[in-house]
Amino acid sequence: MSRIGKKPVDLPSGVSASLSGQTIEVKGPKGAQTFTATDDVTLTVEDNVVKVEPRGKSKRARQQWGMSRTMVANMVQGVTQGFKKELEIQGVGYRAQMQGNTLKLNLGYSHDVDFTAPEGVTITAPKQTEIVVEGADAQAVGEVAAKIRDWRRPEPYKGKGIRYKGEFIFRKEGKKK
Secondary structure, three states: OOOOOOOOEEOOOOOEEEEEOOEEEEEEOOEEEEEEOOOOEEEEEEOOEEEEEEOOOOHHHHHHHHHHHHHHHHHHHHHHOOEEEEEEEEOOOOEEEEEOOEEEEEOOOOOOEEEEOOOOEEEEOOOOOEEEEEEOOHHHHHHHHHHHHHOOOOOOOOOOEEEEOOOOOOOOOOOOO
């Protein structure tokens, strides 16, 4: 029995969910999102509550049960509060700044890195060493943050690079004489 799947998803005030077949659309103050569930689960919307039930006892149905419930819960959180990932830059001369919709990164390369924010995701640089990625879609926010981090991952000797806020970098000792 899925501990996650059996919990119903409550819809807060200002959020509405409509169901058509296996596709659920959630609308809220920060936009609208859709999710199409597989045929292994049944979605029901009643009294501001979304319930997900498995169809049968197969392993795939049980897997999809918890995953589908989490996807619906993430959509509800996305259209109400949104998602946010914070990145910090460490290293001499490494900095970030916004120019319109483009994030300009100086990361020690011979050229600047220009990163354009995709649709539905906003990027801000409150300081030269901080980047904030926000949006309603959890997957898109995480993917954009990971792509920015991939331009200069933190290295284990000095810790230079782009890291998530609060991320621990395992440090290595340098070579000895």
